[in-house]
Amino acid sequence: MYCEECRVLFEGARCPVCGSRRIREPEPDDLCLLTEKEQLWSDVLRDVLTQHEIPFLTEGVMGAGLALRVGPMLERVRFYVPYSHLERAGEIAAELFGEEQKQ
Numbered sequence: 001m002y003c004e005e006c007r008v009l010f011e012g013a014r015c016p017v018c019g020s021r022r023i024r025e026p027e028p029d030d031l032c033l034l035t036e037k038e039q040l041w042s043d044v045l046r047d048v049l050t051q052h053e054i055p056f057l058t059e060g061v062m063g064a065g066l067a068l069r070v071g072p073m074l075e076r077v078r079f080y081v082p083y084s085h086l087e088r089a090g091e092i093a094a095e096l097f098g099e100e101q102k103q
C-alpha cells in the first residue's frame with residue numbers, strides 16, 4: 001500500500017510513518033521513498049540514477065536537532081522515485097551501497 005503524505009510503500013492497513021489509514025494501492029507515477037543518504041553519498045547516487053535515466057526527486061532532511069547531533073557535513077538527503085522505477089532504482093542503490101542500503 002502507499003501513503004501519499006509520507007510517500008512510502010508498506011504492507012498493512014496503516015502507514016507506519018504517520019499512522020494514517022488514508023492509503024491506497026500505488027500507481028506507476030507515485031513517488032516512493034527510495035533511500036536516505038548523507039550529502040556525500042547523495043551526490044554519487046544522483047549521478048548514477050541520472051546515468052540510468054531514472055527520474056527522481058530529492059529532499060534535504062535537516063532538522064535543527066539532527067544538525068546538532070551529527071554536524072552540518074552529514075546533512076541527509078531523501079531520494080524519491082516513481083513507483084514504476086522503484087525496483088530498478090532499488091537494485092542500483094543496493095549495488096552502489098551494498099549492505100549499507102538496509103534501513
Ligand SMILES: [Zn+2]
Pocket residue numbers: 003004005006007015016017018019020
Ligand atoms: Zn504516512
